[in-house]
Amino acid sequence: MAEAQILVTEDDADILELIAYSLESEGFRVHTARTAGDALSILADESVDLAILDVMLPDMSGTDLCRRMKQKERLEDIPVLFVTAKTEETDKLIGFKVGAEDYLTKPFSPRELVARAQALLKRSRGSKDSFRFRGLIVHFERHVVEIDGHRVALTPREFMVLKVLIEGQRKTIARATLLERAWGMEAKAGLRSVDVTVTRLRDKIRPYNACIRTVTGFGYQWDSDGMDEAHAVSKTVADAA
Numbered sequence: 001m002a003e004a005q006i007l008v009t010e011d012d013a014d015i016l017e018l019i020a021y022s023l024e025s026e027g028f029r030v031h032t033a034r035t036a037g038d039a040l041s042i043l044a045d046e047s048v049d050l051a052i053l054d055v056m057l058p059d060m061s062g063t064d065l066c067r068r069m070k071q072k073e074r075l076e077d078i079p080v081l082f083v084t085a086k087t088e089e090t091d092k093l094i095g096f097k098v099g100a101e102d103y104l105t106k107p108f109s110p111r112e113l114v115a116r117a118q119a120l121l122k123r124s125r126g127s128k129d130s131f132r133f134r135g136l137i138v139h140f141e142r143h144v145v146e147i148d149g150h151r152v153a154l155t156p157r158e159f160m161v162l163k164v165l166i167e168g169q170r171k172t173i174a175r176a177t178l179l180e181r182a183w184g185m186e187a188k189a190g191l192r193s194v195d196v197t198v199t200r201l202r203d204k205i206r207p208y209n210a211c212i213r214t215v216t217g218f219g220y221q222w223d224s225d226g227m228d229e230a231h232a233v234s235k236t237v238a239d240a241a
């Protein structure tokens with residue numbers, strides 16, 4: 001789990017430092033935020049695997065932040081662990097109602113926090129043997145892609161490129177990385193082969209091809225928002241006509 005990325009949102013600087021230190025000591029990459037606004041900015045730019053949220057934040061409650069996360073398709077699967085001084089049962093029920101997976105009250109043991117984070121990550125990763133976005137389903141273990149219930153025939157390299165992009169979420173994946181992952185370390189193919197494969201992949205996964213963004217000069221990224229943007233552009237053109 002050393003590569004897992006964790007967002008910690010806590011307005012108390014000392015507690016924030018303690019949590020970040022405890023997690024980083026276990027090999028996690030930690031993103032820290034002292035407001036909900038900063039947390040949302042991090043979530044927009046980074047591929048976060050777990051969010052640890054304080055309930056009492058200066059600009060928005062942690063429960064409202066969690067609710068916003070669970071309403072977004074790209075963020076809804078990120079497990080949420082609340083860390084708060086609130087101990088009433090009703091407070092915990094509210095946290096679970098908005099989608100939180102676990103609840104830890106202050107004061108807490110750093111070792112217990114790390115253990116709970118590890119358990120949530122293990123549970124989350126163990127359940128992600130498939131990816132779903134609207135009518136698109138990618139079964140990673142079975143190497144099967146379906147769109148609206150119909151199987152899509154992909155070559156092994158096309159499937160691997162799709163898998164690497166989806167697992168990277170909104171990270172830009174370099175063409176050289178895609179070449180290495182899909183063709184292997186000893187591949188004789190050039191970077192042009194990656195572009196050709198992405199073109200074929202886009203053609204096969206319509207109407208979800210807009211989710212594969214080209215980042216000029218760098219590579220490609222999977223961004224589900226691209227589909228909505230493409231639809232908005234098409235609608236604007238149609239209305240203008």
